[in-house]
Amino acid sequence: MGIKWDEFFVTGDPLIFASQIGIALTLIGALAGITYFKKWNYLWTEWLTTVDHKKIGIMYILMGVLMFVRGGIDGLMMKGQTAVPENGFLNAQHYNEVFTTHGVIMILFVAMPLLIGLMNFVIPLQIGARDVAFPQLNALSFWLTFSGAMLFNISFIIGGSPDAGWTSYFPLAGKEFSPGIGNNYYAVALQIAGAGTLMTGINFVVTVLKMRTKGMTLMKMPMFTWTSFITSIIIVASFPIFTVALALMTFDRTFGTHFFTISGGGMDMLWANLFWLWGHPEVYIVVLPAFGMLSDIISTFARKTLYGYKSMVISIVMISVLSMLVWVHHFFTMGNSAAVNSFFSITTMAIAIPTGVKVFNWLFTMRKGRIKFTTAMLWALAFVPNFVIGGVTGVMLAMAAADYQYHNTLFLVAHFHYVLIPGVVFPIFAGLYFWWPKMFGYMLNERIGKWNFWLFVVGFNVTFMPMFFLGLDGAVRRAYTYSAETGFGPLMMISAIGSIILAAGFAALVYNIYWSARYADRNIGNDPWDARTLEWATATPVQHYNFASLPEVTKLDAFWHMKKNDQLQPLKEDEVEEIHLPSNTWIPIYMGVVFGISGFLLVFEWTIAAAIAAIGIFAGLAFRSFDYDEGFHVHKDEILETEGIWRKGANKGVKNHVS
Amino acid sequence: MKKSKVLLVSLTSIMAVLLLSGCENNMVVFNPEGPIARQITELINFSIALMLLVTVVVFGLFGFIVWKYRERKDNMDYEPPEEHGSTVLEIIWTVIPILIIIALTIPTVKTIYAIDEIPKGYEDQEPLVIHVTSADWKWIFSYPEQGIETVNYVNIPEDRPIDFKLTSAGTMQSFWIPALAGQKYTMAKAETQLYLVADNPGSYVGKNTNFNGQGYAGMEFEVLSQTQKDFDQWVQDVKETAPKMTLEEYEKMLEPSHLGRKTFSNTHLEWVDHSDPHSKNYTNPEMYDRGHGWPGKIFEDKDNYKNKDGNNSESINHKESENEDSHGGDHSGH
Numbered sequence: 006m007g008i009k010w011d012e013f014f015v016t017g018d019p020l021i022f023a024s025q026i027g028i029a030l031t032l033i034g035a036l037a038g039i040t041y042f043k044k045w046n047y048l049w050t051e052w053l054t055t056v057d058h059k060k061i062g063i064m065y066i067l068m069g070v071l072m073f074v075r076g077g078i079d080g081l082m083m084k085g086q087t088a089v090p091e092n093g094f095l096n097a098q099h100y101n102e103v104f105t106t107h108g109v110i111m112i113l114f115v116a117m118p119l120l121i122g123l124m125n126f127v128i129p130l131q132i133g134a135r136d137v138a139f140p141q142l143n144a145l146s147f148w149l150t151f152s153g154a155m156l157f158n159i160s161f162i163i164g165g166s167p168d169a170g171w172t173s174y175f176p177l178a179g180k181e182f183s184p185g186i187g188n189n190y191y192a193v194a195l196q197i198a199g200a201g202t203l204m205t206g207i208n209f210v211v212t213v214l215k216m217r218t219k220g221m222t223l224m225k226m227p228m229f230t231w232t233s234f235i236t237s238i239i240i241v242a243s244f245p246i247f248t249v250a251l252a253l254m255t256f257d258r259t260f261g262t263h264f265f266t267i268s269g270g271g272m273d274m275l276w277a278n279l280f281w282l283w284g285h286p287e288v289y290i291v292v293l294p295a296f297g298m299l300s301d302i303i304s305t306f307a308r309k310t311l312y313g314y315k316s317m318v319i320s321i322v323m324i325s326v327l328s329m330l331v332w333v334h335h336f337f338t339m340g341n342s343a344a345v346n347s348f349f350s351i352t353t354m355a356i357a358i359p360t361g362v363k364v365f366n367w368l369f370t371m372r373k374g375r376i377k378f379t380t381a382m383l384w385a386l387a388f389v390p391n392f393v394i395g396g397v398t399g400v401m402l403a404m405a406a407a408d409y410q411y412h413n414t415l416f417l418v419a420h421f422h423y424v425l426i427p428g429v430v431f432p433i434f435a436g437l438y439f440w441w442p443k444m445f446g447y448m449l450n451e452r453i454g455k456w457n458f459w460l461f462v463v464g465f466n467v468t469f470m471p472m473f474f475l476g477l478d479g480a481v482r483r484a485y486t487y488s489a490e491t492g493f494g495p496l497m498m499i500s501a502i503g504s505i506i507l508a509a510g511f512a513a514l515v516y517n518i519y520w521s522a523r524y525a526d527r528n529i530g531n532d533p534w535d536a537r538t539l540e541w542a543t544a545t546p547v548q549h550y551n552f553a554s555l556p557e558v559t560k561l562d563a564f565w566h567m568k569k570n571d572q573l574q575p576l577k578e579d580e581v582e583e584i585h586l587p588s589n590t591w592i593p594i595y596m597g598v599v600f601g602i603s604g605f606l607l608v609f610e611w612t613i614a615a616a617i618a619a620i621g622i623f624a625g626l627a628f629r630s631f632d633y634d635e636g637f638h639v640h641k642d643e644i645l646e647t648e649g650i651w652r653k654g655a656n657k658g659v660k661n662h663v664s
Numbered sequence: 665m666k667k668s669k670v671l672l673v674s675l676t677s678i679m680a681v682l683l684l685s686g687c688e689n690n691m692v693v694f695n696p697e698g699p700i701a702r703q704i705t706e707l708i709n710f711s712i713a714l715m716l717l718v719t720v721v722v723f724g725l726f727g728f729i730v731w732k733y734r735e736r737k738d739n740m741d742y743e744p745p746e747e748h749g750s751t752v753l754e755i756i757w758t759v760i761p762i763l764i765i766i767a768l769t770i771p772t773v774k775t776i777y778a779i780d781e782i783p784k785g786y787e788d789q790e791p792l793v794i795h796v797t798s799a800d801w802k803w804i805f806s807y808p809e810q811g812i813e814t815v816n817y818v819n820i821p822e823d824r825p826i827d828f829k830l831t832s833a834g835t836m837q838s839f840w841i842p843a844l845a846g847q848k849y850t851m852a853k854a855e856t857q858l859y860l861v862a863d864n865p866g867s868y869v870g871k872n873t874n875f876n877g878q879g880y881a882g883m884e885f886e887v888l889s890q891t892q893k894d895f896d897q898w899v900q901d902v903k904e905t906a907p908k909m910t911l912e913e914y915e916k917m918l919e920p921s922h923l924g925r926k927t928f929s930n931t932h933l934e935w936v937d938h939s940d941p942h943s944k945n946y947t948n949p950e951m952y953d954r955g956h957g958w959p960g961k962i963f964e965d966k967d968n969y970k971n972k973d974g975n976n977s978e979s980i981n982h983k984e985s986e987n988e989d990s991h992g993g994d995h996s997g998h
Binding site for chain 1 (some may be wrong): 705715726826881949957
């Protein structure tokens with residue numbers, strides 16, 4: 006088939022042209038660098054084929070941070086365009102593409118990978134396990150997510166970006182109004198990444214149910230484990246809906262079916278319902294693990310056990326139930342009857358009840374405590390007031406009648422950024438600062454951390470607070486420009502300035518990662534924060550088999566009580582047994598590659614080529630079925646040697662490493 | 665942590681000042697010009713007061729606890745007590761949110777039902793019916809009783825309930841006149857409905873809030889509220905002076921474009937009612953080329969207005985032959 010290269014590559018925009026060159030140079034540079042330093046073998050055996058939950062978690066986090074840069078640049082471009090009225094920096098089409106990719110990337114390729122990355126790294130350690138229940142499936146989850154993310158990301162230089170918003174409402178997103186292939190990227194890339202996420206959900210449900218160490222009953226699980234468990238259940242319940250919706254979208258766009266179209270008896274409202282049946286639980290999928298991290302971090306730095314543990318558990322279960330019962334609040338204005346809108350107003354406001362319980366429990370965890378202001382704790386503290394603003398505006402939006410005036414305005418945009426940034430990004434940053442030493446063996450610098458924190462928090466408020474008022478004055482979301490007479494100019498400018506401060510805060514985090522990797526103290530012991538849960542009963546960085554002998558748990562905050570009761574005895578030689586671990590495998594990364602190729606061809610609607618490429622997927626499944634690799638054993642000598650080294654210096658870092 | 669306290673206090677006060685000033689200043693949502701919008705504003709004001717109370721209490725408690733129990737040089741050997749919770753306290757902070765939710769629910773549900781109907785005091789008046797049809801990227805207003813049609817502006821009589829019947833010729837859009845009422849979606853082959861009343865003569869901004877492609881940002885219209893006398897005079901003038909629209913002109917109008925104001929002395933309802941589920945489909949996919957990127961297949965639909973004779977079998981054959989060469993084919997204009 007004669008490919009028109011000027012249509013294959015997106016042309017005609019200097020910004021995009023610069024990115025194309027930049028991406029090409031970066032790729033060449035990376036490949037050349039790896040070859041020059043002879044790192045291919047290391048990369049392949051240690052990372053690309055690994056099934057170790059810790060390394061997979063780190064790869065997820067790396068991907069999340071990189072995607073944060075991409076999504077953040079999109080956000081800055083939007084703010085740059087709307088800073089002054091009638092600005093000509095971006096045209097309507099470019100702006101539409103930018104806010105679409107900003108939304109999709111921030112939710113699905115930043116929040117999700119960062120949280121799933123932390124879950125991957127921490128959960129098996131917290132429950133005293135040596136890996137997740139299905140290590141190979143875990144690697145497959147990552148490579149599918151990565152594959153989907155990469156496919157989505159090339160859209161703006163090859164073939165054209167999706168441009169119908171992250172919600173991709175029909176009929177706009179259908180062929181009737183978006184005939185180019187841009188929105189195929191949305192349908193196909195999210196399908197691939199979503200399959201990975203669904204597998205993660207299944208994996209973690211089984212892991213938490215079946216892999217807990219002796220004595221760890223459900224009600225002795227750390228709160229992050231609990232929230233990850235509930236999140237996994239929501240993933241299993243809601244992602245299939247998205248899978249179906251995206252499949253129907255693909256049929257509509259590629260084969261001319263009429264599920265959501267205007268013509269042929271399609272129903273555009275059906276897309277909105279299916280999308281939000283997944284989309285609303287998705288909000289809780291990202292918020293709940295973040296709540297769990299906060300619980301563990303606040304409890305550690307207040308030196309107190311979590312207040313009201315039982316009511317915390319009941320709250321997250323209630324939130325997960327309610328999360329499936331509120332989707333209509335995303336379209337109160339769709340002409341529903343008053344009874345329907347009243348019902349969904351009430352279910353939505355009801356979410357404030359368990360959330361309120363959680364906020365008070367956190368506050369009372371700190372009461373009578375001794376609060377240490379580490380960077381991790383600062384993030385956790387900043388969460389409370391900022392999230393309360395997001396929460397109360399959420400209650401205001403939940404009132405259907407009032408929503409008729411807020412809907413689709415910048416008030417709504419401000420609200421969900423006040424929920425998602427303090428509720429997800431702050432806790433993720435808290436988690437990174439908190440668990441960084443376990444991942445890499447050194448801590449992130451606290452002084453740069455403070456810069457990171459203050460710039461980010463101040464920048465965030467300056468960016469999004471004005472948007473509440475713009476919305477109440479009638480400024481709508483997703484508009485690439487506005488006239489000077491609207492009077493939106495000054496507040497839009499303040500908001501744009503805030504976004505630069507916000508970006509500086511994020512840059513401080515990136516610099517911190519660089520600085521700490523080069524200069525931070527490597528000699529910090531296994532428990533630098535004087536923490537409470539089992540992941541701290543391991544070496545720093547964690548030895549690849551996690552635990553030499555699986556710990557036994559009698560209480561909540563197991564590690565804290567072990568320290569208190571002096572149960573951290575040196576390892577006895579006769580306790581040590583050979584440890585059975587799974588081998589590396591090439592199949593997951595191979596699957597990621599064939600899914601990516603097949604998906605790419607499907608995006609371009611070359612269906613026969615896509616079907617041929619999809620044979621590779623079945624080949625991968627067949628290889629896996631005939632894979633009789635039983636894994637390998639870690640020898641006693643190796644275990645004793647590793648354990649001997651770190652246990653000698655155990656606990657020495659306590660209290661000395663926080664400035 | 666001194667800084668955190670300072671930041672907290674300043675943030676709280678900034679927010680309070682901004683919110684309070686918001687109630688007095690000229691933000692459109694706080695300056696309703698009709699009974700429907702006024703009911704919503706009252707609900708919003710009530711919720712802001714209650715939410716401000718919640719915010720102040722939580723911020724206060726937060727500030728107090730963080731300040732009082734901070735780590736200091738002189739309390740380094742203080743070991744916090746083991747404390748697992750308190751059933752009484754936990755019940756209290758479950759019940760208080762429940763009470764707040766109930767306090768919000770009652771006026772919310774009342775208002776939801778109230779704004780679905782003709783506002784109190786106007787029930788005895790016959791509402792003026794105006795059909796609103798949104799298309800990319802313009803608003804079309806049809807007055808069936810008067811037999812006139814306007815584009816991108818709508819004139820209404822003051823103190824009389826207006827019954828907007830909303831639909832769309834294409835994408836999903838949202839019809840919003842913030843000074844007079846909340847918004848409702850317009851959707852093709854479906855009808856939604858919105859009542860409003862304007863208190864006084866005046867000019868108000870109406871807009872689309874639901875993103876619908878490249879021309880979205882310009883989708884505004886003017887609502888001009890007039891005295892009944894002026895309104896009647898205007899209708900009379902339109903009937904006498906405005907041109908009649910032809911079907912061809914109307915079809916042209918539905919193509920994606922920005923138009924200025926237009927006035928006609930007939931309505932398009934004689935040809936098509938887009939809210940009818942069996943009405944023809946007025947889409948023009950080939951006109952939505954983005955100017956870059958790879959063109960996808962375009963499917964031709966039987967119920968499209970261009971198939972005037974309704975000869976389906978031929979159009980399907982045509983579709984397949986077009987698909988064959990859609991990759992390298994005749995795509996121009998880049």
